[in-house]
Amino acid sequence: MQTYQIEQFDEKMFDDLSNAAKKSSYVNPELYSKYQVKRGLRDLDGRGVLVGLTEIGEVHSYILDEGEIVQVPGRLIYRGYDIVDLVKGFMKDDRFGFEECVYLLLFGHLPNGKALKEFEQLLAGYQKLPEDFARDVILKAPSKDIMNTLARSVLALYSFDDNADDTSINNVLKQCLRLTACFPSLAVYGYQALSHYHGNQSLYIHSPRPELSTAENILSMLRPDSKYSKLEARLLDLALVLHAEHGGGNNSTFVTHVVTSTGTDTYSAMSAAIGALKGPRHGGANIKVVQMFEDIKEQLKDWNDDEEIENYLSRILTKDAFDRSGLIYGIGHAVYSISDPRAVILKDYVAQLAREKGLEDEFKLYAAVERLAPQVISQSNKMYKGVSANIDFFSGFVYRMLNIPVEMFTPMFAIARIAGWSAHRIEEIVNAGKIIRPAYKSVAPRQTYINLTERT
Known part of the structure; x- marks a missing residue:
């Protein structure tokens, strides 16, 4: 042959x-x-x-x-x-x-x-x-x-x-x-x-x-x-x-x-x-959350401006910003709607580490997106249930503060x-x-x- x-x-x-x-x-x-x-x-x-x-x-x-x-x-x-x-x-x-x-x-x-x-x-x-x-x-x-x-x-x-x-x-x-x-x-x-x-x-x-x-x-x-x-x-x-x-x-x-x-x-x-x-x-969702926040930090002029944050999140949903997927990563879960208990638990300890690392402003930005994203999503999409932050929303931030490389x-x-x-x-x-x-x-x-x- x-x-x-x-x-x-x-x-x-x-x-x-x-x-x-x-x-x-x-x-x-x-x-x-x-x-x-x-x-x-x-x-x-x-x-x-x-x-x-x-x-x-x-x-x-x-x-x-x-x-x-x-x-x-x-x-x-x-x-x-x-x-x-x-x-x-x-x-x-x-x-x-x-x-x-x-x-x-x-x-x-x-x-x-x-x-x-x-x-x-x-x-x-x-x-x-x-x-x-x-x-x-x-x-x-x-x-x-x-x-x-x-x-x-x-x-x-x-x-x-x-x-x-x-x-x-x-x-x-x-x-x-x-x-x-x-x-x-x-x-x-x-x-x-x-x-x-x-x-x-x-x-x-x-x-x-x-x-x-x-x-x-x-x-x-x-x-x-x-x-x-x-x-x-x-x-x-x-x-x-x-x-x-x-x-x-x-x-x-x-x-x-x-x-x-x-x-x-x-x-x-x-x-x-x-x-x-x-x-x-x-398993890779928290990587996308970290990448999304790097983009948000670069694009926003004022991290404390709720209106500016909402507008940018809306642009993500309409596939006009970040990776053009239309997804706000770390928000929403296949099972949880009102809250992911893992995210609720982790958030309190994330705040402590952010203070130790001098990253309180960035933590406040995470908290603002966590608060505003469900509102933006509910205004844009027809949903059968609510959405909230899942554990991936905070875990990537934790790993980054711990200097754990993204590959890990x-x-x-x-x-x-x-x-x-x-x-x-x-x-x-x-x-x-x-x-x-x-x-x-x-x-x-x-x-x-x-x-x-x-x-x-």
């Missing part, structure tokens, strides 16, 4: 093939209504289609009153505990909360002091990567996207596990704990490789320290001097807690359920979840959400459900086969 080099095929050929692929993939939008397809697995009123049951996380945003949806302030529940109460608990005790949150999500109850200390020591023991893993897997093939580095590293860890395909709960729990413990190192080392090999910066590889919390280790490994303030570590820890779980229906967690239902290994399931989270519609924003989300993914993977295995396989209706017309020599 004759061989060909890819260079022999010109761009016109690929353009023609691309157009053919687009044409053959198009489905008439009217057919979705005709066949009552729940696009995005959501009803027309925005409610998610019920596809499973879980005891791990609950996202609550409305009540039914005589069959009518009544929007209420959002609540986020971890294993029956309101996130507000969980945060107040560890903040009042002046301690870190992420490790306790991981314990709660995995085991369904809050640990006592002895159990929590032992669990923290267990995670610390799992932090160490296999010998030469950072050099051979991460540094020798640096990626320009840390999420890809993270996914590739997770898949590579399969090769270092003698029981990689064992899906017993005992083994899966060990695998999940190892991944939870080493995700910070995988992500940070991926960034250091990117910074060095693609950004021509000095290479810093700091080992995690067993006596530090997850949040402290991230800052210690990320910064050249390993130094951080108490407030910085506390706020990063809070962000991890708020991102750790969001019910079974969010895209990456649902992917975890879908892939786990096939009976595959933990590494494959988690790398698939990482791929889902990488998407800008899911979505990996930070993954470092937190591995806790929820792990709990949901175990839940899917324990309940031994069927392989998840929703229906797709074919709307293609029937064709008569044509012999090769007769085709035009």
Whole structure:
């Protein structure tokens, strides 16, 4: 058989093939209504289609009153505990909360002091990567996207596990704990490789320290001097807690359920979840918020002028400003309407860090946009429910104040959400459900086969 080099095929050929692929993939939008397809697995009123049951996380945003949806302030529940109460608990005790949150999500109850200390020591023991893993897997093939580095590293860890395909709960729990413990190192080392090999910066590889919390280790490994303030570590820890779980229906967690239902290994399931989270519609939204605010700061003459802010937000909605998408990033959520509890909690602590960093004027601008954007959106768009600031609205600002590079924003989300993914993977295995396989209706017309020599 004759061989060909890819260079022999010109761009016109690929353009023609691309157009053919687009044409053959198009489905008439009217057919979705005709066949009552729940696009995005959501009803027309925005409610998610019920596809499973879980005891791990609950996202609550409305009540039914005589069959009518009544929007209420959002609540986020971890294993029956309101996130507000969980945060107040560890903040009042002046301690870190992420490790306790991981314990709660995995085991369904809050640990006592002895159990929590032992669990923290267990995670610390799992932090160490296999010998030469950072050099051979991460540094020798640096990626320009840390999420890809993270996914590739997770898949590579399969090769270092003698029981990689064992899906017993005992083994899966060990695998999940190892991944939870080493995700910070995988992500940070991926960034250091990117910074060095693609950004021509000095290479810093700091080992995690067993006596530090997850949040402290991230800052210690990320910064050249390993130094951080108490407030910085506390706020990063809070962000991890708020991102750790969001019910079974969010895209990456649902992917975890879908892939786990096939009976595959933990590494494959988690790398698939990482791929889902990488998407800008899911895990990358806070990056767009930061970019949008950089644009707003450049364009506004007076950050305190509500009328000027409203006018610019209107221009964003009409696709005349920023990225011409028509979206005010960080405002609105698929589930929450009146408020996102994560954003409400984070906002108070963001104000404290902004004062410490001398960025109070910028925080006031964020607060003004948070207040005015829902009004502008309601005047411009027909909505079935209200909109409010979501956690992405403030989390990007937090990461920027912590000098976390933008390339690490979505990996930070993954470092937190591995806790929820792990709990949901175990839940899917324990309940031994069927392989998840929703229906797709074919709307293609029937064709008569044509012999090769007769085709035009």
